[in-house]
Amino acid sequence: MNMKVNLAGVILNNPVMTASGTFGSGEEYSELVDLNRLGAVVTKGVANIPWAGNPTPRIAETYGGMINAIGLQNPGMDVFIKRDIPFLKKYDTKIIVNVCGKTTEDYIEVVERLSDVPVDMLEINISCPNVKEGGIAFGQDPKAVEAITREVKKYAKQPVIMKLSPNVTDITVMAKAAEAGGADVLSMINTLTGMKIDVNRRTFAVANKTGGLSGPAIKPIAVRMVYQAASAVKIPIIGMGGIMTAEDALEFILAGATAVSVGTANFVNPYATTEIIAGIEDYMIKYQVEDINELIGAVR
Numbered sequence: 001m002n003m004k005v006n007l008a009g010v011i012l013n014n015p016v017m018t019a020s021g022t023f024g025s026g027e028e029y030s031e032l033v034d035l036n037r038l039g040a041v042v043t044k045g046v047a048n049i050p051w052a053g054n055p056t057p058r059i060a061e062t063y064g065g066m067i068n069a070i071g072l073q074n075p076g077m078d079v080f081i082k083r084d085i086p087f088l089k090k091y092d093t094k095i096i097v098n099v100c101g102k103t104t105e106d107y108i109e110v111v112e113r114l115s116d117v118p119v120d121m122l123e124i125n126i127s128c129p130n131v132k133e134g135g136i137a138f139g140q141d142p143k144a145v146e147a148i149t150r151e152v153k154k155y156a157k158q159p160v161i162m163k164l165s166p167n168v169t170d171i172t173v174m175a176k177a178a179e180a181g182g183a184d185v186l187s188m189i190n191t192l193t194g195m196k197i198d199v200n201r202r203t204f205a206v207a208n209k210t211g212g213l214s215g216p217a218i219k220p221i222a223v224r225m226v227y228q229a230a231s232a233v234k235i236p237i238i239g240m241g242g243i244m245t246a247e248d249a250l251e252f253i254l255a256g257a258t259a260v261s262v263g264t265a266n267f268v269n270p271y272a273t274t275e276i277i278a279g280i281e282d283y284m285i286k287y288q289v290e291d292i293n294e295l296i297g298a299v300r
Contacts, residue, residue, distance in 0.1 A: 001281065001290060002290065003281065003284075007121065007159070007184075007258060008159035010159060012259060013039055013093070014037075014038075015249075015253065016249065016259070017038060017094075017096065017238070017273075018038065018041055018273060019042060019262060019266075020045055020098035020123060020125065021070065021072075021098070022266045022267065023042070024043075025043040025080070025084035026041040026088050027084070029270055033271065034274065035088075037273075037274050040095070042097075042261060043080070043084060046097060046099060046100070047099075047101055047102075048077055048106050048109040049076045049077075050075050051071065051073055051100075053070050053073025054069050054071030054073075054207060055207040058071070058211075059211075062213065062215070063217065064215055064216045065242070065264060066213075066214060067194050067195070067196050067206055067213050068191070069208035072128070080097075081114075085119065094121065095121075096119070096120060096121045096161065097119050097121075097123065098163070099125060100125045101128060103130070104147075104151050107151070108152065108155050111152055111155045112155050114157075115157040121159045121160075121161055121184075122152075122158050123163050124162050126139035126162060127139050127190045130144065137167070139163075139164055139165035139174065139190070142173050143177070145162070145164075145181065146181040149162055149183050150181040150182055159185060161187050162185075162187070164187070164188040165190050166189035166218075166222070166225055175229040176232055183235060185235055186229060186237045187238035188225055188229060188238070188240070188241075189218070189240065191212025192212065192213045192214075193210050193211075214241070214242070216242040216264075218242050219248060221241065222239065223239070223251050223252060223255050226252055226255045227255040230257070230297055236259070237257045238257060238259045238261055239253070239255065240260060240263060243260055243261070243262050243265060244269075245276065245279060246276045246283060247279070248276075249262075249276050249279075249280060254298050254299040255297070257296070260276075262276060
């Protein structure tokens with residue numbers, strides 16, 4: 001039974017990886033999860049310099065999910081390269097680094113620094129606010145998506161994954177823009193903008209007022225967007241958004257995703273990723289599927 005999938009020439013042992021920001025950089029979960037079992041570990045977003053993130057409270061539970069407004073807190077490139085990469089290199093899994101920035105130059109600086117670091121792929125988080133454009137996210141303007149993809153590709157030595165924001169009118173426009181800019185892979189969806197109000201305290205549940213909604217509540221939207229994007233572009237897609245079980249993961253694969261990322265589930269069940277891998281294997285045995293690639297985009 002073949003579980004291997006191909007993402008722009010990078011071969012994963014299976015299609016299941018972690019979603020950025022929900023798994024630290026791997027070490028935090030390594031006592032509970034055998035990292036060798038994962039197709040890839042996607043690190044928390046890393047910037048050119050340390051970011052403090054947003055004021056607290058930064059997480060609020062919602063019906064069927066959670067809202068977070070962490071603000072991409074991270075220790076910066078120097079600590080990341082010195083501490084996290086050597087740890088991950090001990091395991092038989094692919095390393096995907098999530099990159100964030102506030103300007104195009106910020107992204108390029110990180111990508112250049114990673115060019116001679118032993119990581120397999122770069123995931124570019126374009127849901128970051130573009131400070132030079134008044135704070136609108138890079139990923140909400142197709143011209144900006146194409147432009148930043150093209151710039152990053154000039155400097156990247158590893159295949160580039162563009163992580164798309166769902167907070168747009170038409171996801172296919174953004175997918176095509178990333179592809180036109182030279183993206184090797186798309187990952188989608190990032191969180192949906194949401195809000196929760198604490199009625200007893202009569203204030204916002206997170207200090208940032210709004211935050212990113214994730215978890216099972218967003219899965220039907222995510223599956224729909226993956227299906228639409230897979231029909232619009234020729235490059236592989238990593239699907240994510242509310243995956244809790246193998247059945248959830250298989251929905252994304254059948255909709256057209258080559259691989260999947262598990263995010264919020266890690267907070268409620270740290271074993272979610274390996275359970276999902278085992279569940280996909282069981283499904284393939286049950287339905288006599290010899291190659292996982294037979295399932296990719298099988299529903300049309």
